[in-house]
Amino acid sequence: MYAFDIERPTSLADAKALLAGEAQALGGGQTLIPTLKQRLADPGTLVCLSGIAEMKGVTSGPDGVAIGGGTTHAEAAEGLKDAIPGLAYLASRIGDPAVRNRGTIGGSLANDDPSACWPAGALGLGATIVTDAREIAADDFFQGMFTTALEDGEIVTAVRFPVPEASAYSKMIQPASRFPLVAAFVARFPDGVRVAITGASEDGVFRWREAEGALSADFSPEVVTGQPEGPMIADLHGTADYRRHLCAVMTRRAVRAALDGTGGLSSAGA
């Protein structure tokens, strides 16, 4: 990596001030650090967000669950166990223990990797992304691969999730990176079902509206038929056709897991 300076603010206000210049925010570093190690980025100054207490932790209230942007996947998995088991499952199966104990929900959402897990949970539950400047609905937040509604220097301070009647996450992993090859998050609310798919689309995480409609009428796996439209990712690990096919398979499995109350399943095992 190139040499850089690192700042470790302990308050959001300090972090904001530091990010006003040319600096780059550092969450858990699970993407940024490998990028730096390969000298593919030269940020000059990193502003580490992991020392900001007000951005950490999971709190449950009548309106749902709020997770601080600096909360690690492991902490989120633990804090979500009772409130939203499907989302806890998602968090508990990201990467491996080292990733889960460094990576953060805020970092993952801000990066918006098209194969990341958190975007599926946030979009599938209709979360609200809270930043230092405003609140953004998940439906408006994700704007394509690695593209979000965030402005330069804007920090994801928290994510608020409504509590569904049932939810689950089903993931087929890419065997090398263990990111989702395709994964589906399904959430049932009194007013309907939401389905978010990650890993599949060239446009990043997306809602599969046809499946949502069918499941809102009848929340059972059999009603998930057909395939989503749109350009799909094709790479060494799977063709576009394969990914398109997996959308329905993963969605059906997520529905089944939601009905069973198991939280989800992963091709990477228990």
Added chain:
Amino acid sequence: MPKDTGIGASTKRREDVRFLTGKGRYTDDIDVRGQAHVVFLRSDVAHARIGGIDTSEAEAMPGVIRVFTGRDFEGVGGLPCGWQITDRHGQPMQEPAHPVLAQGKVRHVGDPIAAVVAETRQQARDAAEAIMPDLEELPAVIDMKAALAEDAPKVHDDLTSNLCYDWGFVEENKAATDEAFAEAAHVTTLELVNNRLIANPMEPRVAVGDFNAATGDHTLYTTSQNPHVIRLLMGAFVLGIPEHKLRVVAPDVGGGFGTKIFHYAEEAFCTFAAKALGRPVKWTSSRSEAFMSDAHGRDHVTKIELALDAQNNFTALRTETYANMGAYLSTFAPSVPTWLHGTLMAGNYRTPLVYVNVKAVFTNTVPVDAYRGAGRPEATFQLERVIDLAARELGVDPIALRRQNFITEFPYQTPVAVEYDTGDYEGTMKVLEEKADLAGFAARRKESEAKGKMRGLGVNCYIEACGIAPSKLVGQLGARAGLYESATVRVNATGGITVMTGSHSHGQGHETSFAQVVADMIGLPEDMVEIEHGDTANTPMGMGTYGSRSLAVGGSAMVRATEKIVAKAKKIAAHLMEASEGDIELKDGTFTVAGTDKEVAWGDVTLAAYVPHNYPLEEIEPGLEETAFYDPNNFTYPAGAYACEVEVDPETGQVTVERFTAADDFGNVVNPMIVEGQVHGGLAQGIGQALLESCAYDEEGQLLSASYMDYAMPRAHDLPMFTVDSSSRTPCTHNPLGVKGCGEAGAIGSPPSVVNAVIDALHSGGHRVGHIDMPLTPARVWAAMNGAVPNMGAAQPAARTDATTEARSVGGPATRT
């Protein structure tokens, strides 16, 4: 009863204490006072002419000591190839120059263009980025068959084509083999790919060069499986340093798997630069660099045909293989698809006629060389796949078809030059049937089907030629080295023993199992024996560790040296007890005189040897130290039978290995626990090849699987609990321990049974799929279920896509370091 000490005991690995507590001493742990650091600028294109290299900016950067390019090596030898193949027409193979730093052209992504030596690694890396090579990009050849087209761009302009050699074996059998095919009742044909792999030892390569101007002594510390071989190759062929002025040290080495056998440019560079600069020079490979500079493995494209008579007896076998050499000939590359592959094509079967044709091809890819098994996995895979396909075509049981054709009488002269000394293929098959509970498979399949999964059973046999090998024979076959092994057994005055071996342990547990052998022969506690290896300054000339040879060849040398020790010690004991030498017996570390109660302890004899006050000086010299070189008179032939059971998810194509059973015949076993561990590791790599690992290039020669984001290594979760059994034993007939070697068996024997199992599972679900090329990823299995034709006969590695996870998520591929 299991023994608790000596040969046959599962002694815990003594080296693990230091490996597991961070007390190992690896090459990267070695820092020499005053050392500078080198970073290589590597080509980020597969093929280009070097117009010029502007190093002026780099040279002016902070900390830079000197920038080297190919010009600095014009008077220096190239990296030598250690094996010459003679082609079908009696001509030697085409052998290109392999400069330490690229001269004239770059020929693969990762080819070193320049080297920056600076005070720190960071400074060297900064300066390497400032070097401006003028590269005129040329069309690259990646696909082996396309590389042999008449108008294909040439990797080496001074060669007549990209064909390294066209080898026929046994050429005299060709006509008879063709005739047998014409008369066959049934012919089964299969085209397949043996996927290119990257070995990925946990420890990346490191080299530290040092030079003492006062004495003229060179030292190279390096991550090698065979320091003496590096000393010989680099000293004699590259840098012109006589061996007595060159010391090569390979300390603790964190895994090799073949890829650390070879002599690499970075070793020669650090040794050369240390003298040129008067400073020690250190290089530590990054993981990204390892992907594009460690020799790769496998990469064969094969058409295999099996002829059978009306009674299903194998009558002939014919193969045509394209073997990727990469851009240059790595140290032993030419031997892998030929003598380590063709000679194994008879397998465990009485096929009277075999003809093997191999075309070795230069492409704009990283050089390919031996990787765990080296040639033998490629032979086993194609043979055991075509037999399985034949059984399916003929509607016969695949185990019965194998059994019917087993070799049953030994020694057995194969039609492919080698003679198997011993074996019992029925024996290992019986163990397999029992341990794998093959009788219970039908019930397990029903259980899987009840869960909505297809279940398959795959079985295969394997044979390998290990203990490489008789020097005289390999010399006739083109090896430019002998393949003996050496040991010095040094008994100290107080009875403790230090054994200096030419073998090299890089995870195999030699320090434990070798000590068991020597301690057992004398009857001493194992902790009285210490094993030294890895330093040319204090070990006799040895050929190192690969080809499952260390115990069979290196262990035998140790036995021979220990026998000399015992013979001399008995002379001393006879003198001390005033008895006749012929009456002396040694048991449990005590010498006795037959028929008397006279005895003298081991320590009394060793003390007498070094304090020879009462000693037969007129008959023997003082001291107790002996050296032996052992050159075997044949390979050893471990063999076995493996069974794999898989479940396939019909919706996703995901394969899970549910059961895996290995029944091996390794002859005698010194340490059953270490042997089981070796088989476990081999199975993990074999299953990794079958299901996960794939080194892929795009058509322009960019390495796509350039990091662990895209190159899938097997993990514990990908593997079941293994059942491993080596109780069926036919001891090797020609080495003193009766051992055969176990290091590669798992990697050789497992890929076919995994693929056979998946094909079986698919057939059980009504998918009449003949073959799927490895790795059997979910996407490939799903595509096959849905009618996709496998990549039959296409010459990899060119992938159909250039998209990778790393490129998308991190911004790579990281073609510059």
